[in-house]
Amino acid sequence: MKIAVFDTYVQRPDGRRMHFDILVRDQSPDKDIDVVLAHGRRYLAAKQLPAASLSAQECRFCHVESAPPSVEEEIARIGFAIIELQNCD
Template identity: 50%
Template sequence: MKVSVWDTHVPRKDGKVMHFDILVPSSLTDTDVIFGYGREYLESKPFQSGKLSSNECRFCHMESAPPDIVNNIETEGYHIIEMENCS
């Protein structure tokens, strides 16, 4: 499956900046849906963060996803790759 990778940087209330990627099917282009997935992920965190909009989340590139990510996308609609300050 080809996926779109959305590079995301969201400030946390403690001053750190979260860096994570939102992966969605390449056919999904509705930014309201994509940003909604990012907000859903942020709400799952035990700390507060800033808002998520086009200023914090931008399309980066497309790539082929491995089976575990494909399974998660097929189940949840998206997949998050945590990179910095996400826990």
């Protein structure tokens, strides 16, 4: 499966800058920015972080790659996957 990777940065309430990737199928409507932002807000809400400020300025398309099986399974299950990179604790 080819996936689109969206590089995402969010300022946390504690001042740290959170960095994570949102992974979706490389097809419409999955890779439409509004859909990707909704996934990002869902992820932030699950971490009990404010999600209202997430916009296309903080979340940008980066590249397309082949998904490993674990990512394919996650996308098949919930429609997206997250790779936590910095300050996602």
